[in-house]
Amino acid sequence: MNGKKIIKLTESDLLRIVKRVINESQLLVEEVSATTNRCWYYKQIAAQNYYNDKRVPNPFEGAGGVQDFLIVLGWDITKDWDFGNETAKALAFWKYGKNSGIDTVNKLWIQLKKDGYNVGETTGYGSKMKEAVATMILKTCEEISKTCKVDSQTRFDMDYKSSPKEDVGVKQVLIPNALNGSFKYAISYWRKYLKNPKVQQKIWDNMSFFDFLSNFTLSNLMDKYFNALNNIEKKGWVVKNSEGITMYINGDCPKYTVCVNINYYFSVFKDYNIKKVEAKSEDTFVHEIQHILWDQVQKLNSTISIEQAFPSSYDYYGSEGEGQKIKNLSLSEKIPEETKKELKSKGIDSDRLKEYFRHPQYTDGYNCDWNEKLSNLAGYRSYLTDKGTIKIGADIPLQVISATINDMISTTTKKVPLDFTRMIACWVLGGMKPKLSVFVNELNDLAQKEIKPEDKDYNNTSQIDSYNVT
Numbered sequence: 378m379n380g381k382k383i384i385k386l387t388e389s390d391l392l393r394i395v396k397r398v399i400n401e402s403q404l405l406v407e408e409v410s411a412t413t414n415r416c417w418y419y420k421q422i423a424a425q426n427y428y429n430d431k432r433v434p435n436p437f438e439g440a441g442g443v444q445d446f447l448i449v450l451g452w453d454i455t456k457d458w459d460f461g462n463e464t465a466k467a468l469a470f471w472k473y474g475k476n477s478g479i480d481t482v483n484k485l486w487i488q489l490k491k492d493g494y495n496v497g498e499t500t501g502y503g504s505k506m507k508e509a510v511a512t513m514i515l516k517t518c519e520e521i522s523k524t525c526k527v528d529s530q531t532r533f534d535m536d537y538k539s540s541p542k543e544d545v546g547v548k549q550v551l552i553p554n555a556l557n558g559s560f561k562y563a564i565s566y567w568r569k570y571l572k573n574p575k576v577q578q579k580i581w582d583n584m585s586f587f588d589f590l591s592n593f594t595l596s597n598l599m600d601k602y603f604n605a606l607n608n609i610e611k612k613g614w615v616v617k618n619s620e621g622i623t624m625y626i627n628g629d630c631p632k633y634t635v636c637v638n639i640n641y642y643f644s645v646f647k648d649y650n651i652k653k654v655e656a657k658s659e660d661t662f663v664h665e666i667q668h669i670l671w672d673q674v675q676k677l678n679s680t681i682s683i684e685q686a687f688p689s690s691y692d693y694y695g696s697e698g699e700g701q702k703i704k705n706l707s708l709s710e711k712i713p714e715e716t717k718k719e720l721k722s723k724g725i726d727s728d729r730l731k732e733y734f735r736h737p738q739y740t741d742g743y744n745c746d747w748n749e750k751l752s753n754l755a756g757y758r759s760y761l762t763d764k765g766t767i768k769i770g771a772d773i774p775l776q777v778i779s780a781t782i783n784d785m786i787s788t789t790t791k792k793v794p795l796d797f798t799r800m801i802a803c804w805v806l807g808g809m810k811p812k813l814s815v816f817v818n819e820l821n822d823l824a825q826k827e828i829k830p831e832d833k834d835y836n837n838t839s840q841i842d843s844y845n846v847t
């Protein structure tokens with residue numbers, strides 16, 4: 378048996394080791410947290426939210442507040458309300474970098490004085506220094522928060538932190554369940570829609586020559602659509618909380634998958650109720666699935682037939698399209714007389730309609746993208762079907778479109794679906810050509826035709842649901 382070599386450590390040796398360990402772990406945590414949630418805190422502090430949000434550390438509170446701040450940034454220090462050298466060192470590391478050489482309160486005091494802060498006459502953490510440290514933290518956070526970005530996971534986590542228990546339940550159970558239901562609805566909507574022989578015929582008729590060459594038979598083509606739908610159903614939807622987006626595909630979203638911003642649907646729930654979450658997400662899923670079908674199979678219509686309905690539409694995401702504004706703006710051209718006349722007969726003020734779309738969010742070329750228009754149409758059709766206004770795959774009546782345009786531009790706050798607004802935007806900005814009735818006919822010609830259902834009860838939604846189920 379070998380005798381163990383015993384090393385006696387003095388207190389200062391121990392302290393040195395402990396300090397080295399702390400230093401290394403600080404560096405480690407620094408690296409990890411730099412990419413996670415720091416920016417969220419910087420922005421909150423810059424907005425001085427520490428007065429009303431208990432998640433946000435308040436550096437003006439004194440040593441404990443500064444220590445809270447360092448701890449949320451990932452520093453491995455204890456909160457002891459004592460502004461000692463360790464706290465000063467960590468803070469200096471954060472502010473001036475690891476090579477600043479500042480490892481005592483006094484050195485920090487000197488540096489802050491040099492930086493022009495009012496640190497008082499004597500070194501140490503007195504009342505002036507306390508104020509100076511807090512001001513330095515606030516100013517630095519203001520500076521960094523101008524350029525740093527909060528990632529979506531952090532925003533999600535922070536929302537959880539602030540949420541009462543019942544809100545967490547809503548986000549974890551109620552909303553995912555509602556979205557699951559909406560997703561199922563959208564899949565079944567597309568199956569029913571594509572099963573419809575009249576719709577199939579229309580897709581076949583509207584195919585481009587190239588599409589025809591690669592498919593030969595209608596059943597070949599339809600098999601591809603149904604296989605794609607099976608894939609989409611299998612993949613389902615995933616949570617990706619991207620600011621300003623409700624749902625999307627492509628980018629960091631896996632193939633055949635719809636990415637969903639659950640925070641957005643949570644805010645819909647807060648503003649309205651779970652029914653509204655269901656209604657909104659149903660049509661958006663229908664919209665997104667159109668994009669996947671377009672990308673993975675082929676467009677449901679040739680670009681020639683899309684251009685017949687939307688003469689100003691183009692391939693916005695194509696090589697030269699992105700960033701372009703819509704060409705042929707109604708804002709620069711006169712509205713054709715026959716359009717004006719027809720709109721007037723429907724009680725629509727054409728100048729007001731034109732004004733409505735003056736906002737840059739509508740003049741952006743995105744509003745006239747081919748693919749987007751088909752998704753807008755699909756989403757809007759799903760909305761009308763769900764409301765019982767039309768049967769699945771049936772024509773949209775002209776009076777429905779004109780009445781909705783009137784709702785859209787009316788001064789009362791009547792809400793119309795965004796898919797509708799974006800669909801009309803391309804027509805209006807394209808110079809309102811052809812006139813509305815022709816436009817609506819062309820829209821209806823896009824992969825759907827009047828279907829004469831066997832049963833007479835048009836308004837019974839349960840029969841709409843059971844129509845052509847596979």
Ligand SMILES: [Zn+2]
Nearest residue numbers: 664668749752
């Ligand atoms: Zn879209």
